[in-house]
Amino acid sequence: xxxxxxxxxLDMHVHLRDGEMLETVAPLTSYSFSGALVMPNLVPPVxxxxxxxxxxxxxxxxxxxxxxxxxxxxxxxxYSRTFLESVQDDITAIKLYPSGVTTNSExxxxxxxxxxMRETLxxxxxxxxxxxxxxxxxGFVMDREAEFxxxxxxxxxxxxxxxxxxxHITTAEAVEMLDRYDNLYAxxxxxxxxxxxxxxxxxxxxxxxxxxxxxxxPHDRAALLNVALAAHPKVMxxxxxxxxxxxxxESCGCGAGVFTAPIxxxxxxxxxxxxxxxxxxxxxxxxxxxRIYGICAEYKEVVxxxxxxxVPELYGSVVPMRAGEILTWSxxxxx
Amino acid sequence: xxxxxxxxxLDMHVHLRDGEMLETVAPLTSYSFSGALVMPNLVPPVxxxxxxxxxxxxxxxxxxxxxxxxxxxxxxxxYSRTFLESVQDDITAIKLYPSGVTTNSExxxxxxxxxxMRETLxxxxxxxxxxxxxxxxxGFVMDREAEFxxxxxxxxxxxxxxxxxxxHITTAEAVEMLDRYDNLYAxxxxxxxxxxxxxxxxxxxxxxxxxxxxxxxPHDRAALLNVALAAHPKVMxxxxxxxxxxxxxESCGCGAGVFTAPIxxxxxxxxxxxxxxxxxxxxxxxxxxxRIYGICAEYKEVVxxxxxxxVPELYGSVVPMRAGEILTWSxxxxx
Numbered sequence: 001x002x003x004x005x006x007x008x009x010l011d012m013h014v015h016l017r018d019g020e021m022l023e024t025v026a027p028l029t030s031y032s033f034s035g036a037l038v039m040p041n042l043v044p045p046v047x048x049x050x051x052x053x054x055x056x057x058x059x060x061x062x063x064x065x066x067x068x069x070x071x072x073x074x075x076x077x078x079y080s081r082t083f084l085e086s087v088q089d090d091i092t093a094i095k096l097y098p099s100g101v102t103t104n105s106e107x108x109x110x111x112x113x114x115x116x117m118r119e120t121l122x123x124x125x126x127x128x129x130x131x132x133x134x135x136x137x138x139g140f141v142m143d144r145e146a147e148f149x150x151x152x153x154x155x156x157x158x159x160x161x162x163x164x165x166x167x168h169i170t171t172a173e174a175v176e177m178l179d180r181y182d183n184l185y186a187x188x189x190x191x192x193x194x195x196x197x198x199x200x201x202x203x204x205x206x207x208x209x210x211x212x213x214x215x216x217x218p219h220d221r222a223a224l225l226n227v228a229l230a231a232h233p234k235v236m237x238x239x240x241x242x243x244x245x246x247x248x249x250e251s252c253g254c255g256a257g258v259f260t261a262p263i264x265x266x267x268x269x270x271x272x273x274x275x276x277x278x279x280x281x282x283x284x285x286x287x288x289x290x291r292i293y294g295i296c297a298e299y300k301e302v303v304x305x306x307x308x309x310x311v312p313e314l315y316g317s318v319v320p321m322r323a324g325e326i327l328t329w330s331x332x333x334x335x
Numbered sequence: 336x337x338x339x340x341x342x343x344x345l346d347m348h349v350h351l352r353d354g355e356m357l358e359t360v361a362p363l364t365s366y367s368f369s370g371a372l373v374m375p376n377l378v379p380p381v382x383x384x385x386x387x388x389x390x391x392x393x394x395x396x397x398x399x400x401x402x403x404x405x406x407x408x409x410x411x412x413x414y415s416r417t418f419l420e421s422v423q424d425d426i427t428a429i430k431l432y433p434s435g436v437t438t439n440s441e442x443x444x445x446x447x448x449x450x451x452m453r454e455t456l457x458x459x460x461x462x463x464x465x466x467x468x469x470x471x472x473x474g475f476v477m478d479r480e481a482e483f484x485x486x487x488x489x490x491x492x493x494x495x496x497x498x499x500x501x502x503h504i505t506t507a508e509a510v511e512m513l514d515r516y517d518n519l520y521a522x523x524x525x526x527x528x529x530x531x532x533x534x535x536x537x538x539x540x541x542x543x544x545x546x547x548x549x550x551x552x553p554h555d556r557a558a559l560l561n562v563a564l565a566a567h568p569k570v571m572x573x574x575x576x577x578x579x580x581x582x583x584x585e586s587c588g589c590g591a592g593v594f595t596a597p598i599x600x601x602x603x604x605x606x607x608x609x610x611x612x613x614x615x616x617x618x619x620x621x622x623x624x625x626r627i628y629g630i631c632a633e634y635k636e637v638v639x640x641x642x643x644x645x646v647p648e649l650y651g652s653v654v655p656m657r658a659g660e661i662l663t664w665s666x667x668x669x670x
Contacts, residue, residue: 140533140537140552141532142552197476202476205542206589207540207542208587210536249587250587252658253540254542
C-alpha cells in the first residue's frame with residue numbers, strides 16, 4: 001500500500017482555544033504534529049509573560065502527547081524593549097490583528113501608525129521575534145486582503161530585518177508579495193487550497209466552510225496551490241484550524257473558522273498526490289517552517305497510507321471539514 | 336404623524352410555495368399587495384394549464400383577502416404556439432430558469448440554443464406573454480449575473496417585441512442593460528437595495544440574508560438604488576420573498592432565499608424616505624409594473640405611517656429579514 005512518512009510536521013497557525021474546547025482539540029493537534037504556533041486571541045488576549053506561561057501549561061496538560069511543542073505567541077500591542085527581552089525565551093512570534101477583523105480581535109491595532117509601532121517592531125527585529133499578521137482591512141469582504149498589501153509593504157520596507165509572516169493568505173496578490181520582499185513569508189491553510197467562495201456560498205450556504213479571510217476566487221486558489229505544491233521556500237503550512245461548537249456554526253449568526261486539525265495531513269496528502277507533488281509535502285509541512293522560524297522541532301514521524309479514512313461527524317461539539325465524508329489517506333501510525 | 340398612501344402596490348416576483356408554507360405566507364402578501372407575480376418553481380414545476388389553474392385556486396384559498404390577484408406564471412420549457420394560445424388567458428408571464436441556478440430549477444434551460452427556443456419565444460412575443468428570467472450562469476458566484484448579460488442581449492435582439500424582465504437584478508452591469516434594449520425591464524428586491532456581500536459574510540455569516548443571486552458589491556447596490564429611487568420607468572418592485580423553514584436556514588447546508596413579504600413596504604418607505612424620494616415609491620411599487628405588464632390591478636390603498644413596527648422573530652416557521660428588530664414605518668391600514 002502506498003505510504004508517505006512525514007518527519008516533524010508543523011502547524012504554524014492554530015487556534016487551540018481554552019477550557020473545555022482546549023481539552024477537545026489540543027490532543028488532535030498534538031497527535032499528528034511535532035509542534036504548532038498557537039494563536040493568542042483568547043478572551044482576554046494573551047499579552048503578559050504570566051498569561052503565556054499559564055496558557056502554555058494548560059495546553060501541555062490538555063495534550064495527550066509529550067512529543068509536541070506549543071510555540072507560543074503574544075497578542076500584538078506596542079510593547080517596550082525591556083518587556084520583549086524578558087519574554088523572548090517564552091514566545092516564538094507576536095500576532096498582529098487589525099482591530100475587529102476576526103474572532104476576539106477587538107483589542108487589535110486600529111491604525112498602522114509606523115512611528116508609534118517603531119520601538120516594538122525594532123526590538124522584535126533585534127531580538128528575532130517573528131511578526132505574524134492577520135492581513136485584512138475592514139473593507140469589502142472580497143477585497144480585504146488585497147487592500148492590506150500596502151500595510152505589508154510599509155512594514156517590510158521599514159523593518160527589513162523583521163521576519164513578517166502573512167498568515168493564512170488567500171489571494172494572488174499576497175502570493176505575488178512573497179518574491180518582492182526578502183522578509184515576507186506566508187502560511188497557507190489546507191482549506192484555502194481546496195475551496196473558493198463558490199463552496200461557501202455558491203450552492204447551499206455552508207457555515208462550516210465560512211472563515212476569515214473568506215475563500216476567494218478560482219484564480220486565487222490556483223496561485224496558492226502553485227506555491228504550496230512547489231513548496232516555495234517562503235511558504236509554510238498553517239491550518240488556521242479554528243473550532244466553534246456546532247450550535248454556534250449552525251445558527252442565525254455563525255462565527256468564522258474551519259476545523260481541520262484532525263484531517264489536515266490526510267487532506268494535504270490527497271492534494272499533493274493529485275498534483276503528483278507528494279515529494280514536496282515534507283518541505284511544505286515542516287522543513288520550510290523550521291528554517292524560517294529557526295525551530296528545532298520535537299522528533300516525530302507520521303506515516304500516512306493510502307487507505308480510506310471516514311471523517312467523524314463531530315469531534316466533541318465541533319463539526320470538522322468534510323464531516324461524514326471519506327478521505328483517501330489515513331494516518332497509519334505516529335512514531 | 337407622517338403617512339404615505341400607496342395605491343395598488345404590486346410585488347412582481349414572489350415565491351408563495353405550496354401546502355403548509357403557502358398557508359403561512361400567502362395571507363402576508365395578499366394583505367398588503369393588490370397582486371403579485373407568482374413564481375412557478377414548485378416540485379414538480381408548473382408546466383400545464385391544469386397545474387396553473389390548480390395552483391391559482393390553492394393560492395386563492397390560502398389568501399385571507401379577496402382584493403388580491405395572483406398573476407400566474409409557467410415554468411419555461413419549449414412550448415408549442417397552440418399550447419400557449421390555450422393558456423394565455425391564465426398566465427401573465429413565463430419564468431425561465433437556467434438549469435440548477437436556484438431552488439427547484441433543475442428542470443430549467445441547460446443551453447441557450449436560440450433556434451430551439453424560437454417557436455416558443457416568437458409565440459410569446461406575438462401573444463404578449465412576458466418572459467421573466469432568472470439571469471445567472473453556473474459560473475463563479477460573484478460573476479454569474481454579469482456573465483449572463485450576453486444571454487439577455489441575444490434574447491433581446493433576436494426577439495425585439497418580446498418583453499423580457501431581468502428578475503431580481505443585483506449588479507451595475509444589469510442596470511446598464513436597461514437603457515440599451517427597449518424590450519428589457521427589471522425587478523429589484525428590497526433586500527438588494529439594502530445589503531451587500533458584507534452583510535451576508537463580512538462579519539458573522541448570516542444565513543437569513545443568503546439568497547440567489549447573492550448580494551454583490553457596494554457599487555452594485557448603489558447602481559440599483561439609483562434606478563429604484565428614481566423609479567426608472569423600466570424597473571419594478573419584486574420582493575423575491577422566498578420562505579424557508581428556520582431549521583433549514585440554520586443548518587449545515589442552508590437554502591437560498593430572504594423572506595420579506597410582510598415587511599417589504601415598510602422597508603421601502605424607510606429607504607425612499609432616507610433618500611428623500613418617497614414621492615417616487617408609488618411608481619416603483621405599482622405604476623411601472625401596471626404599465627409594463629399592462630395590468631389593471633385590484634383596487635387597494637395601503638396607508639403607511641412613520642411609527643415603529645416590531646418585526647416578529649418568526650412567521651410560522653419562517654424567520655423574516657430584520658427579525659426582532661424595529662422598523663420606523665408601519666402599515667396603518669389597508670382600504
